[in-house]
Amino acid sequence: MSKLLESTLNPAHAVLDQTCLAGEPWMATVRAGQTLRILDLEGNQAVDTLFYSALDAQERYSAADTIARNGQLYLGLGSRLYSSAGRVMLSITADTCGRHDTLGGACSSESNTVRYALDKRAMHSCRDSFMHAICHCHEAGVLGLGKRDIAPNINFFMNVPVTPEGHLSFADGISGAGKYVELKAEMDVVVLISNCPQLNNPCNGYNPTPIRLLVWD
Amino acid sequence: MNAIPADRLLWEESLPGGNHWSGRLRRGTALRLTDLQGGANVSALFYNAGQPLERYSMPDTLKSQHTGFLTAGHVCQSDMGRVLCSITADSLGWHDSWCGVSDAAMVLARYGEKRYQQHRNAMHRNGRDNLLIELAKWGLGARDLVPGVNFFSKVVPDADGALSHVGGHSVAGSFVDLRFEMDTLVVLSSAPHPLDARADYAPADVQLAAWRADPVGADDACRTQCPQNGRAFTNTERYCGAAA
Numbered sequence: 001m002s003k004l005l006e007s008t009l010n011p012a013h014a015v016l017d018q019t020c021l022a023g024e025p026w027m028a029t030v031r032a033g034q035t036l037r038i039l040d041l042e043g044n045q046a047v048d049t050l051f052y053s054a055l056d057a058q059e060r061y062s063a064a065d066t067i068a069r070n071g072q073l074y075l076g077l078g079s080r081l082y083s084s085a086g087r088v089m090l091s092i093t094a095d096t097c098g099r100h101d102t103l104g105g106a107c108s109s110e111s112n113t114v115r116y117a118l119d120k121r122a123m124h125s126c127r128d129s130f131m132h133a134i135c136h137c138h139e140a141g142v143l144g145l146g147k148r149d150i151a152p153n154i155n156f157f158m159n160v161p162v163t164p165e166g167h168l169s170f171a172d173g174i175s176g177a178g179k180y181v182e183l184k185a186e187m188d189v190v191v192l193i194s195n196c197p198q199l200n201n202p203c204n205g206y207n208p209t210p211i212r213l214l215v216w217d
Numbered sequence: 218m219n220a221i222p223a224d225r226l227l228w229e230e231s232l233p234g235g236n237h238w239s240g241r242l243r244r245g246t247a248l249r250l251t252d253l254q255g256g257a258n259v260s261a262l263f264y265n266a267g268q269p270l271e272r273y274s275m276p277d278t279l280k281s282q283h284t285g286f287l288t289a290g291h292v293c294q295s296d297m298g299r300v301l302c303s304i305t306a307d308s309l310g311w312h313d314s315w316c317g318v319s320d321a322a323m324v325l326a327r328y329g330e331k332r333y334q335q336h337r338n339a340m341h342r343n344g345r346d347n348l349l350i351e352l353a354k355w356g357l358g359a360r361d362l363v364p365g366v367n368f369f370s371k372v373v374p375d376a377d378g379a380l381s382h383v384g385g386h387s388v389a390g391s392f393v394d395l396r397f398e399m400d401t402l403v404v405l406s407s408a409p410h411p412l413d414a415r416a417d418y419a420p421a422d423v424q425l426a427a428w429r430a431d432p433v434g435a436d437d438a439c440r441t442q443c444p445q446n447g448r449a450f451t452n453t454e455r456y457c458g459a460a461a
Contacts, residue, residue: 057360063275064317064364068411073315073378084359086320099378103285103315105276110298114281114449127296148360150296152276162374166285166311 003077007094007182009035009216016215022208023124023197025133027140028215029054030185035093035216038193039180040157042209044173046196047156048106048126050149051081051089054188057143059085063102063152073162075100075154081183084151089189094182097175101155103168106130107198116200129194139190155196156181158203170203219306221249225429232259232407233338234420237347239354239404241266242397244457247305247430250423252369255389257421258410260318260344262352262365263293263301266400269357271297275314275364281445285374287312287366290442292398292449299453300446301401303439305430306394309387313367315380318344319411328418341418347406355402368393370410382412387421396430396439398453 011017015034020026022045030036031054038047053059065082067073075081077095080088105111108127112120130150134140143149157175162168197208227246232238234257242248250259265271274296282291289307292300304312319327324343331341345362352361369387372380409420433440433450440450 058358062317062364064315067380068316071380071412073374073380084362086322103276104280105274108277108296108298110296110452111274111277111281113452114277114294114298114445118448118451147270151363152274160280162285162378164373164375166373168279168283168285170280 004096004098005077005094006096007037009037009182011214014214014216016213018213019210020193020195020213021210022195023129024195025129025137026193026195026213027133027137027191028213029139029188029190030215031188032185035182035184036191037180037182037214038156039178039212039214040097040175041177041212043177043179044157044175044204045209045211046158046198046203047211048194048196049154049156050151050192052143052145052149052190052192053083054190057145057149059083060149060151061089061154066102073103075102088186090183090185092181093184097157097179097181099159099174100181101158101160103162104155104158104160104170105152106194107196112200120200123199124197126194126196126198130192133192143190170201173203221426221428227427227429229424229426232405232423232425234422235342235408237351237406238425239351239402242401242403242427244397244400245430247394247396247428248403249392249394249426250368252387252391252421253389253424254421255387256419257369257387257407257423258413259368259423260348260365260406260408261368262348262363262404264361264402265295265301266402269355269361269402271295272361272363273301273365279314281449282443285315287314290438292439292446293366294449298449299456300398300449302395302397304393305396305439308391309369309393311371311386312393313370313372313410314364316367316372316411317364318348318406319408320345323411324418342408344406344408344411347408348404351404367410372412380412382410382414384414398433398450399457
């Protein structure tokens with residue numbers, strides 16, 4: 001288990017402080033040197049997150065580069081999030097949860113038909129939130145984002161343990177109300193979040209909940 | 218190893234170590250990858266040949282089959298809930314789908330510089346550039362590059378998730394068979410795995426052989442591996458207009 005470290009940053013001094021409701025996307029630019037806090041307000045929420053270079057949509061968060069270059073399957077305090085060009089995009093500088101997933105990806109209408117039942121296609125999903133965001137959000141328009149840019153994401157607060165034998169499972173969350181992760185941006189990044197609406201597995205207790213996003217200079 | 222039926226062999230080709238390849242494999246065909254010297258790594262990406270916005274999804278593939286690695290009985294799933302290809306035979310039991318590919322800076326730092334000017338085709342190549350070169354031939358690029366499969370490579374986690382590359386995993390003659398369930402664009406790099414701990418840049422040659430596969434029955438081992446695979450096959454048959 002990763003080490004935990006509380007932040008010294010004061011929410012009263014944040015330059016951005018917003019709530020993202022369950023099942024909704026959120027998108028914003030975080031400048032190099034700024035710190036982003038993702039706060040799990042009610043606990044056990046999965047926050048499906050992608051990052052793009054604010055200058056070039058071709059450079060984005062890369063799950064494979066992050067796993068291989070950290071030599072680690074899970075994210076935690078000290079993890080560096082690498083881009084598809086092999087550069088550090090953000091570093092985890094505070095964490096009160098302890099483990100974040102980089103294997104499980106985002107739920108989608110299509111994957112719900114495979115994982116649960118063919119008739120689950122109509123349920124709301126993270127991929128649909130990503131698609132909604134890339135059709136509506138200002139930053140997505142500036143970068144020209146499309147489906148090609150939706151690659152495997154991070155699931156903050158989600159617990160997807162893999163045994164040494166390679167068995168993968170979705171375990172009960174290790175997050176709780178008020179737990180957070182903080183990331184310091186090492187370059188100007190656009191953050192795309194789908195606050196997961198998944199109702200078919202126990203990772204969030206079948207109860208998707210809101211998150212809070214804060215940014216400090 | 219099951220022999221490929223000679224009357225159904227479509228083509229054979231060798232992929233030199235460190236090199237790259239791409240091609241279309243139609244629904245109903247199969248491809249055998251064979252490690253010719255031992256120590257090979259083949260990084261593979263799969264796309265819907267008719268609509269490459271649909272592509273291999275590492276997360277969907279792993280989570281729907283509750284596995285961290287790929288072997289016989291598993292399928293490579295797309296991000297649209299369908300099966301691109303099934304792994305119908307495998308002599309190794311573990312292929313990595315976590316670690317992606319090396320890039321130019323990584324290969325330079327680890328193995329030093331070997332450019333074409335001095336070393337001709339013995340130059341050092343890296344997985345990312347190999348894949349991008351082949352993707353560009355199909356009008357695709359960096360935005361289409363996603364985590365793929367590293368055939369012949371094994372990477373294991375400890376209890377805390379720290380990864381180690383297992384040296385000597387693949388020996389000469391190791392093979393894996395892929396059966397394509399959709400018309401698929403296959404993009405391959407035979408550059409070393411990004412966590413390969415060997416001091417030398419030592420990619421191995423790989424043999425590719427394609428043939429017409431047996432029809433997929435209702436009792437197919439990949440289809441019946443788990444209910445999730447059965448539903449992914451149903452989605453694929455609906456898409457291909459082949460539903461019963």
